[in-house]
Amino acid sequence: MGGGFDFAVLIRNAPFLWGGMVLTLQLTALAVTGGLALGLVLAVLRLSRIPFAPALVAGYVNFLRSMPLILAIFWFYTLIPKLTGQSVSSFYSVLIAFILFEAAYYSEIIRAGISSVRRGQIAAALALGLSNAQAMRYVVLPQAIRNMIPVLLTQSIVMLQDTSLVYVVGLRDFLTTADIVAGRDSRPVELYMFVALTFLVVCFSASRLVNRLRRRYAL
Amino acid sequence: MIELKNVSKWYGEFRVLDDCSMRIAKGEVVVICGPSGSGKSTLIKCMNGLEPFTRGEVTIDGISVGAPDTQLPRLRARIGMVFQNFELFPHMSAAANINLAQLKVLGRDRATAQAKTDELLARMGLADHATKFPAQLSGGQQQRVAIARALAMDPIAMLFDEPTSALDPEMITEVLDVMVGLADEGMTMAVVTHEMGFARKVAHRVVFMDEGAIIEDASTAAFFGTPRSERAQQFLSKILQH
Numbered sequence: 001m002g003g004g005f006d007f008a009v010l011i012r013n014a015p016f017l018w019g020g021m022v023l024t025l026q027l028t029a030l031a032v033t034g035g036l037a038l039g040l041v042l043a044v045l046r047l048s049r050i051p052f053a054p055a056l057v058a059g060y061v062n063f064l065r066s067m068p069l070i071l072a073i074f075w076f077y078t079l080i081p082k083l084t085g086q087s088v089s090s091f092y093s094v095l096i097a098f099i100l101f102e103a104a105y106y107s108e109i110i111r112a113g114i115s116s117v118r119r120g121q122i123a124a125a126l127a128l129g130l131s132n133a134q135a136m137r138y139v140v141l142p143q144a145i146r147n148m149i150p151v152l153l154t155q156s157i158v159m160l161q162d163t164s165l166v167y168v169v170g171l172r173d174f175l176t177t178a179d180i181v182a183g184r185d186s187r188p189v190e191l192y193m194f195v196a197l198t199f200l201v202v203c204f205s206a207s208r209l210v211n212r213l214r215r216r217y218a219l
Numbered sequence: 220m221i222e223l224k225n226v227s228k229w230y231g232e233f234r235v236l237d238d239c240s241m242r243i244a245k246g247e248v249v250v251i252c253g254p255s256g257s258g259k260s261t262l263i264k265c266m267n268g269l270e271p272f273t274r275g276e277v278t279i280d281g282i283s284v285g286a287p288d289t290q291l292p293r294l295r296a297r298i299g300m301v302f303q304n305f306e307l308f309p310h311m312s313a314a315a316n317i318n319l320a321q322l323k324v325l326g327r328d329r330a331t332a333q334a335k336t337d338e339l340l341a342r343m344g345l346a347d348h349a350t351k352f353p354a355q356l357s358g359g360q361q362q363r364v365a366i367a368r369a370l371a372m373d374p375i376a377m378l379f380d381e382p383t384s385a386l387d388p389e390m391i392t393e394v395l396d397v398m399v400g401l402a403d404e405g406m407t408m409a410v411v412t413h414e415m416g417f418a419r420k421v422a423h424r425v426v427f428m429d430e431g432a433i434i435e436d437a438s439t440a441a442f443f444g445t446p447r448s449e450r451a452q453q454f455l456s457k458i459l460q461h
Contacts, residue, residue: 123269124306124365128320128372129296138319142310 009187010194013177020177021198027091027173028160031098035159036152038099039106046111057107064104070165072097077169090169098159105155113148114140153210157203174198220245220376220407221266226275228261228431235261236272237432243376248408250418250439253428254454259411260303262428263378266409267298280375296324299369303381305361307353313340313364314349317371325372332371339367343397359390366397376407383414415458419443427451 010017046057064072076097080088117140125135164175172180175195182191221243228236236258243249251259264270265277268284268291277284282294307316314336321332340346343363353361362382369377379398383391395417402408402421412418418425418439425442427435427450434448442451 118304118306120302120304120306121308123264124300124302124308126292127267127269127295127298127300127302128368129292129324130320131292134323138323139308143308146310 005190006187007190009181009185009190013181013185016181017174017177017194020172020174023091023166023172024160024163024174027095027098027163027166028156030095031102031159031163032156034095034099035102035106038103039110042103042107043110043114046107047114061104061107064101065108067101069097069101069162070168072101073165073168076100090166090171094166094169094171098162102155102159106152109148109151109155110144112151113144116147117143149213150210153206153213157206160202160206161199220247220280221409222276222278223262223265224276224278226262226265226272226277228265228270228272228274235431236265237430239275239428239431239433241426241433241436243407243409245407246405247423248402248406248410248421249424249426250422251409251411251426251428252413252415252418252454252458253434257428258431259428260380261431263380263409263411266378267295267300269295269300292324296320296372297375299366299372299374299377301362301365301369301377301379301382303384305353305358305365305385307361307365307368309353312350312352313345313356316353316364317368320368321371335371336367339370340364343367344393357390358386359393362386362390362394363397366394366401370401376409377401379408379410379412381411381413383412413458415443415455427454429454 042057042061045053046061048054067075073094077090077093080093080096121139121143122135125139126132130138163173166173167176167179178191178195182188223239223241226236226239227234239258239262241249251263253259261270265272266279266284268277268289272285275285279294279298283289284291284294307313308319311319314333317336317339318329318332321327321335322329325332327335337346337349340349343366345360345363345367348356348360348364353364356364366382382398383394386394391414395414398408398410398417399421410417410422422439425435425437425439426433427437427442427448429450435442435451437447443455
């Protein structure tokens with residue numbers, strides 16, 4: 001043991017750490033995809049004139065956004081088995097919590113994106129004889145998506161970081177595997193430095209990407 | 220061609236349009252003027268159903284705009300509209316703006332649509348600007364692209380909602396020149412504008428509105444000669460002072 005750094009510990013444990021990274025990336029990808037899909041539905045419902053739909057969605061969004069994510073994770077971990085009478089794997093209970101939680105945030109971003117398109121644009125599209133659906137598809141959504149891409153990506157980076165909370169239900173994400181190795185091999189400094197650097201690289205590249213997209217699509 | 224019968228519209232308790240009736244015959248150019256908030260823009264937007272109205276009837280070429288079984292998109296495709304703020308689609312080039320409804324609404328093939336677009340851009344003096352995006356064009360150029368976009372649909376009438384109000388003074392002429400050209404070709408036009416010089420030059424009739432009601436509907440000569448209502452006289456003296 002003794003002093004100095006021993007970065008070989010990373011190489012020795014690379015497969016184990018990689019396993020954690022895979023779980024983190026899987027969770028992020030599935031939660032972002034599911035959250036976006038549900039968020040789009042919620043946003044459209046909130047902007048619709050379907051009776052009670054906007055109020056219900058607003059209630060859902062406000063409720064989930066007022067809740068700490070870790071509470072949502074605990075909640076679904078204990079709630080789903082109670083409701084369904086079946087045990088659900090930690091992975092799926094966490095995934096459901098993430099999707100429902102992220103959808104609340106995404107729906108607000110998407111709603112803001114659609115609302116940011118000037119009403120006159122819809123009038124101009126309709127005046128040309130386009131149907132409501134065509135106006136949405138060719139005129140409103142392309143502009144709305146440009147406006148929301150940077151915020152959606154930022155929210156997804158936050159999501160990636162938030163996956164480290166899954167240790168509370170016993171899942172081994174990237175941070176948790178690193179933590180296990182750190183304890184077992186008594187190399188906390190090396191491991192935590194490695195984790196910090198990895199998150200830095202991933203998040204930095206993602207925000208560079210956001211900036212590039214923002215510049216390219218600046219209107 | 221365009222006929223409004225006793226059209227009224229309320230926003231809650233507030234009456235925006237008060238029993239408005241007017242007709243625009245084929246080939247006629249009618250200028251609608253009046254103080255701001257008098258309901259001019261609302262009235263012209265009722266003509267293609269962009270604004271729903273509470274009571275009355277609007278017909279275009281015999282087709283009722285307000286009837287529930289009317290195919291509004293099909294009707295709107297035959298009426299061009301030009302807006303105060305141009306409302307070009309900012310994510311598309313000038314040419315793509317003009318192509319869009321030709322392709323998606325009229326079902327023209329790309330070559331036919333593009334030929335029409337090129338012809339219109341040339342006519343607007345914008346042949347060199349086809350691939351530019353709206354943000355790269357001046358206000359006057361944008362408004363001419365918007366006029367081309369409307370004309371590409373081969374409309375039977377054109378509606379202009381304050382087409383020069385958002386323009387810098389030196390760009391107003393280039394847009395008005397295009398509109399005078401259209402009027403000279405016999406296009407049926409309804410124009411909401413404060414440009415009294417344009418009204419005098421090309422309008423057959425002038426409609427004056429105040430507080431949602433049509434106060435005067437007179438031939439251009441009669442309107443500028445001896446407007447009958449006091450409010451129209453006040454409006455004219457204010458607008459023609461300088």
